[in-house]
Amino acid sequence: MTGLSAQGITIKRLDEIKSELDSSLQLVFGTELSLDPSSPEAQLNGIIAEQISQLYELAQAVYVGMNPNFSTGNMLDLVSQIRGVDRNEETATVADVTFTGLAGITIVAGSKFTATGLDGITFSLQNDTVIDALGFGYGRVSCNTLGKVIVPALTITGIISPTYGLESVSNPLTGITGNEQETDEIFRIRSNASVALPGTALLDSVYASIANVDEVEQLVVLENDTSTIDVNGVSPKSMLAVVQGGTDEDIAEAIFLKKSLGCGMDGAITVSISDINGLPHDIRFSRPVNIPIFISVEVKELAEWDAAVIENIKQLLYDFATTSQSVAGTTYNGYQMGDDVYASQLYASLLNENTYAINSLFVGIAAIPAGSSVPISFSELATFDIINISVVSVA
CATH class of the missing domain: 1.10.287 (Helix Hairpins)
Structure with a gap:
């Protein structure tokens, strides 16, 4: 029928x-x-x-x-809303900037600026900023293009909005890079985990509670129910949560709501949470340890080669490592906590090009990498920066 x-x-x-x-x-x-x-x-x-x-x-x-295991896009958003879980949206890159100019002038919020090497992208000042008596002012700008826009130090130097007495602008530090919209695959994992919120199993309940915290991107929760320190270094009769994203206070509150009585807690971060009687309780968890990855590539120039290809290779490798990509029918979601880095995986992002052939590709944690892989533990996160990607071409 x-x-x-x-x-x-x-x-x-x-x-x-x-x-x-x-x-x-x-x-x-x-x-x-x-x-x-x-x-x-x-x-x-x-x-x-x-x-x-x-x-x-x-x-x-x-x-x-209507099945969250198979729904995609807006339908997955709607199904997950029933569970009280929203997709993490794109966020903007922000950067602290220093102004120089006449003492007493005000650079108004919304004033726009540009960065060297980022064509078509502008930045807006978040709040009014006054130049002090020494001729300096300090503010924060946000990128008007959402997502992962990399802003190196000392690149925000262009002034679009004219302000009388304003002489220069610069960002002394690298900007805080924004996030891409959460992919279906990652959002589905977090959405499915949220249904364990009412549960009584310690591990699932704590995981679901943390996963439901705003801006949490990924997490690992481990439990050691033995009387000795386990292979992951978790103390006896204790649990360890490693969380990327979210505020310390929100994460600690989420753990406190689901942690069972008497369960010990490991972690480098301690937040005091008060119970309904006003008594304080120390909640511990950790943040992932960032492991900067260096990539070295040597390519052979083919017939259609030009100098711009080098920067294109760097961008392809960076995008593959940090964002959701579909390569040869396989979806890659960037490197997550605990994901080992393999040179063979990075090859995949470069195979569809016809302007060069790959002679070698190495990865490592040193400035001159020479390995084929980098092991990453459950509490670590491989991080990538275009400045750590070296590409050399040979004719």
Whole structure:
């Protein structure tokens, strides 16, 4: 039986629908009715059958879309809202800037600036900034293009919005890079984990509670129920949460709400949380240790080579390592906590180019890498920066 039933949904295929329409016509007008594919009746049935088939496929898509394990895009957002979980949206890169100019002048919020090497991208001042008596002012700008926009130190120097008395602007430090929108794959994991919130199992409940904290990107929760320190270094009868993203206070509150009585806690960060009686409790957790990865590539120049290809290679490697990418039909979500880094994986981002051939690709934690892999522990996160990617070409 086709349609929706207690067993799920079953749809009719195009050829099945066409055959039923043909049979219905012959039932009414007789079997002598010609339904040769070139006949008007057969052509009309083909048009109607295609429309009905599309309706069946739409019904199936809606049905499947209600399952968070298979839904994507906006449907996954809607299903997850029922669970009280929202997708982490794109955030903007921000950078602290120093102004020089006439004492007493005000650079108004919204004033726009540019950065060297970032064509078409502008930055807006977040708050009014006054130049002090020494001729300096300090403010923060945010990128008007959301997502991972890398802003090296000393590159924000262009002034778009003219201000009387303003002489220069510069960012002394590298900006705090924004985040891309959470991918379906990562959001689905966090959404599915949230259903463990009402549970009583320590590990699942704590994981789900932390995963539901705003701006938490990824996490690991380990439990040691033995009487000795385990292989991960977790203390006896204790748990350890390693969390990227979110505020310390929100994470500690989420752990406190689900942590069982008497369970010890490991972690480098300690936050005091008060219970309903006002008594303080120390909640501990850790942040992942960032492991900067260096990449060295040697390529052979082919017929269509030009100097701009070197920067393109760097960008391809960086994007592959830090964002969601589809390469040769396989989806990569960038490196997550505990993901080892393999040179062979990075090759994948460079295979579709015809301007060069790859002679060698090495990874490591030293400025001149010479290895094929970098092991990353569960509490570490491989991080990437374009300035740590070296590309050399040979003719």
